[in-house]
Amino acid sequence: MDVVSDAISAVRVGRPFSQRVRIGGSWCTRLAPYEGAGFHVVLEGRCWLLVDGGAPVELGAGDAVLLPHGTGHVLADAPVGAEELARAVPFERWADGTVERPLLTPAHAGGPVVEMLCGKYRLDRSHVHPLLAELPPLVHLPGRADGGDELGAAIGLLGREAGERLPGSGVALPSLLDLLLVYMVRAWATGGGSGEGGAWPAALGDPVTAAALRALHDDPAAPWTNELLAAEAGVSRPTLARRFTALVGRPPMEYLTWWRLTRAAALLRDTRDPLVSIARRVGYSSPYALSHAFRREFGTPPGRYRAGR
Incomplete structure (x- = not known):
């Protein structure tokens, strides 16, 4: 085993949860802090993410973000101010964890549409490896235009498995989500992606x-x-x-x-x-x-x- 594999294996428990959502019109939703790690993958369109206490980040198609400490955050169709934040609708209003459904039905036809894969990993935080403890609140991994890297390939497979419910998806999807977690942590640990640096990338380098x-x-x-x-x-x-x-x-x-x-x-x-x-x-x-x-x-x-x- 290597350090990244061991660090993840030591804390990961159960199966990850994911939901594919399609959003249109004007929208703003909030995900409260939670135990575990959260992630979002943008499959189509663009949106904005605002981590509690952080700066807004624009996300485009092919982008992946990891919230390794379960930090609360807001997703929206555009940069949001205090007024929009106050009106942010709890994500659970549309996602009860068992049935996939659109996050929001547009009030009008047309307009930009965003499609995302949103989910969480269950983690046992009783004895977290310092490599994971050092991760910043948000790790943003911009997608490549050609989708030709390993992360882009995983995102393409995830989008298909999550959307089409093919035979065997019940096995394939959790495995691909585990692979996504490895790719996101690896990218940070080897100096890729955006987010604060730390001692562990230097140690592994x-x-x-x-x-x-x-x-x-x-x-x-x-x-x-x-x-x-x-x-x-x-x-x-x-x-x-x-x-x-x-x-x-x-x-x-x-x-x-x-x-x-x-x-x-x-x-x-x-x-x-x-x-x-x-x-x-x-x-x-x-x-x-x-x-x-x-x-x-x-x-x-x-x-x-x-x-x-």
Whole structure:
């Protein structure tokens, strides 16, 4: 596994929800803050998005936006002022989560039409990887005119699956939505898209730190030491410690301990594997050793943590 894959897998739970909506005329709708991450993909036309406390962003066909922290926001056909914001209609008025229907029926024929795919990912925020925690409130990924990149290809497939209800769409659509999430987080982590930068894009762009992270995520159960990890990254131990700590925010072995316990928490949540198996998979010699470290990190023993999920 790699850092981006692991960071997403550790927090993603359940199936994503999506709804294709077609909007015309003059409209303004508000989506309240929520647990999880939201997204919008513009399939046709143009609209405006205003994140709570942020600046308005114009979206065009092929654009995708990720709201990784579930920040409240407004969607509208045009830039909105205080008066329009006060009249914004709750999104739930038209979308009850079970039946697809137009967000708004135009009061008159004609006029610009916007078609979007709107949805949410369910996330367990109890122990979020710092890469995801560092994401800005809004990640905007403008579409390419020719739609020839991987994101454009995914958006094209999503639009078809969400609109035509083809045989197998019940399996294909959630998988494509998961792929969309990976593409959006990857674009930010590798410096693409618009949005605030952070330490993690720099960490993944640094060859020494990236090599060490890749090794730790490829095999977190290995008996890593600073010496072995430095050799894997091709540098001296002091060089690795300095660069890794500066970019990741904690020393290599401290990060490894944190990641092992985070993986253990995800396995407790998502599987029924016995504790002895989980301990072995994340690098602990016994269930007792894992339980001791787990309680120190999470404030509760593994069994109680699992029962509460």
